[in-house]
Amino acid sequence: MNKNELSCPMKNSAQPELLLDYVARRLDAARAAALEDHAASCECCQQFMADQALLWQELDLFEPAAISPKFDQSVYARLAADDRSPWWVRTWRKLFAAGEPGAWRPAMALSAACAVVLTAGLIQLPGSMPWRHTAIHGSAAVEQAVAPVADARDVELAEKALEDLEMLQVVSGGKL
Amino acid sequence: MPEPPKHFLTDGVQTDMAVAVALEPDAQLMFRVRAGDTACFAQLLERHRNPVIHFLYRMVQNQAVAEELAQEVFLRVYRSRESYEPTAKFTTWLYRIATHLALNYLRDHRRERADRSMDIETDDGPARQLTDRLPNIEQDLVRQARLNEVRLAIERLPDKQRAAVLMHKYQELEYSMIAQALKCSESAVKSLLFRAYETLRVRLAHMA
Ligand SMILES: [Zn+2]
Numbered sequence: 001m002n003k004n005e006l007s008c009p010m011k012n013s014a015q016p017e018l019l020l021d022y023v024a025r026r027l028d029a030a031r032a033a034a035l036e037d038h039a040a041s042c043e044c045c046q047q048f049m050a051d052q053a054l055l056w057q058e059l060d061l062f063e064p065a066a067i068s069p070k071f072d073q074s075v076y077a078r079l080a081a082d083d084r085s086p087w088w089v090r091t092w093r094k095l096f097a098a099g100e101p102g103a104w105r106p107a108m109a110l111s112a113a114c115a116v117v118l119t120a121g122l123i124q125l126p127g128s129m130p131w132r133h134t135a136i137h138g139s140a141a142v143e144q145a146v147a148p149v150a151d152a153r154d155v156e157l158a159e160k161a162l163e164d165l166e167m168l169q170v171v172s173g174g175k176l
Numbered sequence: 177m178p179e180p181p182k183h184f185l186t187d188g189v190q191t192d193m194a195v196a197v198a199l200e201p202d203a204q205l206m207f208r209v210r211a212g213d214t215a216c217f218a219q220l221l222e223r224h225r226n227p228v229i230h231f232l233y234r235m236v237q238n239q240a241v242a243e244e245l246a247q248e249v250f251l252r253v254y255r256s257r258e259s260y261e262p263t264a265k266f267t268t269w270l271y272r273i274a275t276h277l278a279l280n281y282l283r284d285h286r287r288e289r290a291d292r293s294m295d296i297e298t299d300d301g302p303a304r305q306l307t308d309r310l311p312n313i314e315q316d317l318v319r320q321a322r323l324n325e326v327r328l329a330i331e332r333l334p335d336k337q338r339a340a341v342l343m344h345k346y347q348e349l350e351y352s353m354i355a356q357a358l359k360c361s362e363s364a365v366k367s368l369l370f371r372a373y374e375t376l377r378v379r380l381a382h383m384a
Contacts, residue, residue, distance in 0.1 A: 017351070017366050020373065024344070055377050059345055061323045062330065064230035065239040071229070072221060074243070075250050079217075082251060093255055 006038040010045055019045060023052040202266030210257045217257075221250060224267070227347060228274050234342045235278040237331055245277045264356060271349065271357040275339050282335050322383055329379040337372035344369055 009018040021027050022035050039045040068074075082090075199207075202223070208216040228249055233242035252273050330338055336358060343349045343357060355362045 020369060051377050055380060058326055058380050058383055062326050064233055067229050068243055071243055075221060075247050078247055078251050079254050
């Protein structure tokens with residue numbers, strides 16, 4: 001084989017993507033020409049390129065749909081609603097900024113988030129606020145005081161946090 | 177680049193702004209959003225709205241759901257403005273969020289999808305646009321049937337393969353960006369793509 005000749009991408013596992021890149025027009029002129037030279041005498045590559053080119057054309061049929069003219073408006077409405085949410089909800093979300101660079105490590109986030117919920121729960125507890133009048137002895141009393149706060153909203157947040165945790169664990173510390 | 181209003185520039189942000197000058201335009205915009213310049217968020221939305229929605233639409237194959245998920249993507253971008261660090265290309269980060277949300281949606285709605293794929297929807301934009309473009313009704317029907325086959329073939333791909341194909345074919349992302357969005361290696365992405373394209377070639381071979 002000539003020194004400059006391309007080895008067959010179908011047999012060379014080091015460059016299997018060359019044929020995909022050729023059909024996707026991602027190769028520079030020199031590499032495309034080298035591949036064409038090779039394919040001229042390689043039935044295997046010729047066949048792959050022809051089949052992939054046909055598929056490429058068929059996939060072009062799948063055009064995107066029209067976007068709602070109110071899309072931006074909906075985004076801004078959600079941003080505004082987000083800005084109006086209570087401080088502890090915003091803090092919670094910051095701790096679990098899923099996938100966003102800068103998110104805290106899962107373990108730290110989990111313990112900090114527990115603190116946020118506990119604090120928010122104690123602050124937002126309705127009615128008598130028993131812990132202000134009676135001393136709380138032991139964990140049972142704490143559970144009793146915090147229990148009313150574990151409403152649907154908290155359950156939803158906790159589920160969201162767990163889902164975000166899943167992602168953070170893979171991301172390793174929240175950095176790309 | 178116009179100067180941001182002085183009252184937005186705390187010491188920390190000033191330093192970040194200096195760093196941002198050397199960064200890609202999107203990262204610069206994010207730093208300005210962080211400094212309180214909401215007009216820059218509008219620019220980010222303008223630049224990335226269409227590709228993100230188009231990607232999500234092809235992922236979930238439902239325009240209303242795609243737009244809901246895209247809203248969530250931009251909401252998460254906005255929420256993370258204070259902790260944003262340009263450790264990767266902004267676009268990569270954006271697609272990682274979008275992919276994460278789309279994969280979660282697909283996972284949570286697997287049963288509905290199975291029912292729906294028996295009768296793939298044809299009431300979205302492209303179908304109507306095709307009718308406008310093609311005068312011949314027979315030609316239109318044939319094209320519509322082929323489009324449905326393509327959509328179904330894509331929908332039946334395993335979720336990760338589907339995401340890889342969509343990012344490669346339609347969003348034209350580099351392998352490294354797809355790898356980061358899918359949280360796997362580049363060689364794993366290439367392998368996903370080979371398997372996905374092979375499956376699609378087989379499924380759509382009768383259309384050739
Ligand atoms: Zn060959």
